[in-house]
Amino acid sequence: MQKQVAASSLFRFMLLYVSLSLLAIVSLTGCGKEDTKTKPYKLAKNISLKEYYPFKADGHWSMVWENKRGDRWRGALTVIGLTDEEGIEVYLVVDTTLTQDKVDICRSAYMWDNDGLKHLYRVGSNGDSTSFNPARTVLPARVDGGKDYIYDYHYEIYSSAGENVFSGDVRQTYQLIDTGSIRSEYGKWKDVVVVESFRTDDYADGTSKTRRQAVWFARGVGPVKIVTGIPLDARELEGDATGWLVKAK
16 A cells, blocks of 8 residues: 555655646746847948048058968058048058068058049058059948948059059958957957958959958947958857957057
């Protein structure tokens, strides 16, 4: 008789345990669905990227770079002149790269207009020059999160003697993929947007190459982190080289 009572009690306990477990699963499932409905993820809209890359007279950005092998170098972008072309400001910029054994200096012209930040031309330290037709869009003027912004342009490279040495066609795609904050050993920035880009070059010999990078821009500052050479199918934004902002003014 005692064995029958014990068995009956054990059966009731197991039935109660199973019922409570099923109730917990149903409750958790219901909470998950409710949370998804009441707290949807919202992408940022109508972001003015000019506020995140404010070109100005005497503007300066200094960055430290490191690649996967551990090589380190420095880069700097400095606005050395400002001209007004029919109400549109054109910035004359020096781009400097400092490695252990050499210094590479290039000169460019950029402008912000209603369409975005545009690269007009570039002259290398060896005298070679690059022209863009139409002007290469570096950033769209305004972006919505998750939307693709696509720009096509043709470029021509000329030697210091004026000979056309190379040309190509490019499709550049930009997308605002995240907002938030970021920190490094060089600083902390709160209002940050992340712009991912894909660049596909089509060459005269019929070949093509696509490159992927991501840039973190801080409002009122400019680029604070740049990652280049990201594998096209990678989920993480890690690439061949990473640059961090050290100083900006």
